[in-house]
Amino acid sequence: MNTRGVNTQATDTADVIVIGGGTGGYSTALRAAALGLDVVLVERDRIGGTCLHRGCIPSKAMLHAAELVDGIAEARERWGVKATLDSVDWAALVATRDDIVARNHKGVEAHLAHAGVRVVRGSARLTGARTVRVEGAGSTPEARADSTLGAHAGSTPGAQSPSVPGVYDFTARRGIVLATGSRPRVLPGLEPDGRRVVTSDDALFAPGLPASVLVLGGGAIGVEYASFHRSMGAEVTLVEAADRIVPLEDGDVSRHLTRGLKKRGIDVQAGARLLDAEVLENGVRARVRTVRGETRTVEAERLLVAVGRVPVTEGLDLAAAGLTTDERGFVVPADWNRLRTAAPGIHVVGDLLPPPALGLAHASFAEGLLVAETLAGLRPAPVDYAAVPRVTYSSPQTASVGLSETEARARGREVEVNTMPLTAVAKGMVHGGGGMVKVVAEAGGGQVLGVHLVGPNVSEMIAESQLIVGWDAEPSDVARHVHAHPTLSEAVGEVFLTLAGRGLHQQ
Template identity: 40%
Template sequence: MSEKYDVLVVGSGPGGYVAAIRAAQLGLRTAVVERDRLGGICLNWGCIPTKAMLHGADVAHTLANLEPLGFRAAGVTFDMAGLVKFSRSVSERLSNGIGYLLKKNGVEVITGTARLAGRGEIDVAADGARTRYRADHTILATGARPRSIPGVAPDGERVWTYFQALTPPSLPESLLVVGSGAIGVEFASLYRDLGTAVTLVEAMPRIMPAEDATVAEHVRKRFTDRGITVHQGASVSGVDAGIDAVTTTLTLSDGSAEKITTERVLVAAGIQGNVEDLGLEEAGVEVERGFVRTDEWCRTTAFGVYAIGDVAGAPCLAHKASHEGVLCVEKLAGVEHVRPLDRRRVPACTYARPQVAHLGLTEEQARATGRRLRVGRFDYTASGKALAIGEGDGFVKTVFDADTGELLGAHMVGPEVTEQIQGFGIAQSLEATTEDLAEVVFAHPTLSEAMHESVLAALGRSLNS
């Protein structure tokens, strides 16, 4: 007789393992099915290892800019293998930590590949055998993978996905990055700081198309200042990988063609949901544009089947997945006062140099709503703390409804903005108005004072600019 669970979660990424833990906390018999390593892509190949690598890039930048602070360092050497080892060790430690958390909370871990096998039934294949399990509720948290683009086939050698970019055999002398979303921009920044000649290619009219236009243009200028070649409105029409190099043919915005030869090419043109081989069609689970269709409670079109995180569509972010995992489980368990996720209030962060963070609507999107706006901006060139740490570049921009004071959007580019954006998230959650935020006392000297000044600027009351 097959094992029976209240909740069975397929996938142990930031959505899956959090959903499993919360289900167990609510007294539900819970299991997680994982075919690879606990923690999913985010922990093993995404969010965490990239941040460890980017920390190394920050160290490289600091070492290259010591003299203004009175330091000189001679004979400093760099070993790419050492940075990769550090990055992998961080992921390993956290993966083991997730195993501990699941065990601590009484969640069973099933190793294998899961497939829906009928109402309330799941087959798990492992080591050539199949085992059937039953569950009242099945949560799909299978994540996503790099999206392929026509004419560019990653081979793992010369043409990379982020998997190879995180474990390179050596530091390439040159790299062409296709795509300027968070992944592409982070790797372009990372490799440039380590000494690689970088070209960044974006098919849309501007890089970082999901960001406010002023932020995207600021990053483009800073990347150009750093020696990164940026092509906007350019598409890849062909890639020819040789033994020692890759020649990429671009169609530029003016219609002309250009060939660029680099040691490696990184394809970072978005992601697609892992929806294959799950038995979705037979189970009645609908898929739209490569992602599972869900309602506000993460329910799919099949009874008793839910989907959370990247496999359920944008925004494809770890913290969105975790939040969905909790609300999904609490709703199915009958917890009172559960609220659906407002995806417009999910912050997005890019950990390049400069860092970028945003929440809510861009100014362009806000104006398209027809509302009267108040827009405030404060530059870090007027921030005492930013200047004191040698990071006086970037700005904070806030967009408010002029009639109600509602915070519609916040956009930040500069030092440690990824650690500050949650302040605006709290403000949105508590429905704080422009006047409410203007009355908040910010500590001095801090980087976060720029947030306050941006609010004051929206009211025409900026004190330091």
């Protein structure tokens, strides 16, 4: 029954129902549609999720601006180019960032529309293993303009398309995909206010540039934000409870990154913990217990909490499909090879997955492809998380793939390790930013287990190493290939030449 154009109840059917329009969700939808499946994608906020709107894309746009600022200082201090930085036009910087995000957003929506994915706005909850109820539903304006919306192949004859607000019940013929993502973890008593206390979701949208920042959390997110604010002139204190920053990376990565950040004037406090914090009128005052057992008081205009993220499952009503979360809130697959849950027909992708999943956007893309192809009846290879690259876009950058030295030894592997500073090659001297290449391989010329990079632009160098690790290459396989000179990637080639017994410049 319709009243004044408000649809109170309607039903529809699709092959696949995806709940969540972030990287994992929309990649699942696009691939499933490309394989001929009728797909409904439900999103209550904006297509693209955290990565596009609050994380990966806007933060990397801001970090690029930070690189430009750092370049001015390097030109003046190292190269004799008498350049000065008058000021940062925050409004102009934000406008450029937002334009990049908006264009990406429109691009993703256009891809979905072109693929015939039916995008439904609203909050979804499970009502069974194959059924979903969407409340407050309404299709996107782009989808309403698509003449295929109400008569999509495979939709229930006579079913109403979600073009007006209301409640819709959907049934999935092949399966449901959970892709509702995560949110920043907050600390009790330090609730974000968007100005003095912020999380990674709102740090870039807080007003102006603070003169000082206290960053809690030395993982990739915390390090990136510490790096950005330092480039923009802020005094930065970075506090990490573990005994080193980026604690999930190889120990040498942490050591070189710490050295680079300290050289830039960032006060890195690893092995430290927050005792308490007080929110003041124009900032925060915190007490920190250092690794030496000393108590320090840190005052800053802004406190940025980057102590991890938690899965978003509230309102999904997992119990209606016979599902539960683990003690950390993750939805654990019953079959990791297919990312299938204990409820037949329900799959999970993205930040809802526990380790060994990585909670990275590019890993979510791979998960989406895997699930879509599984639902289409194909037999795709499982996601090899060890072969997924990990990048921290700070200055210096880090990029890794595969096992760390410690992980390899803990698994009982006999390993051979070779490390080379980037400054040992000419292009590394040109950049002057320090850094290193480290390779962990099986002893005796065996399989390459991990590659770890620190330095300028190493995020653009990791693809080669991803293939090396993913294809189980040996050092001799890599050593046959010639690396361009002079480049930073030349250092990667040199490390493998040495491991293969053909060392040239490395002694």
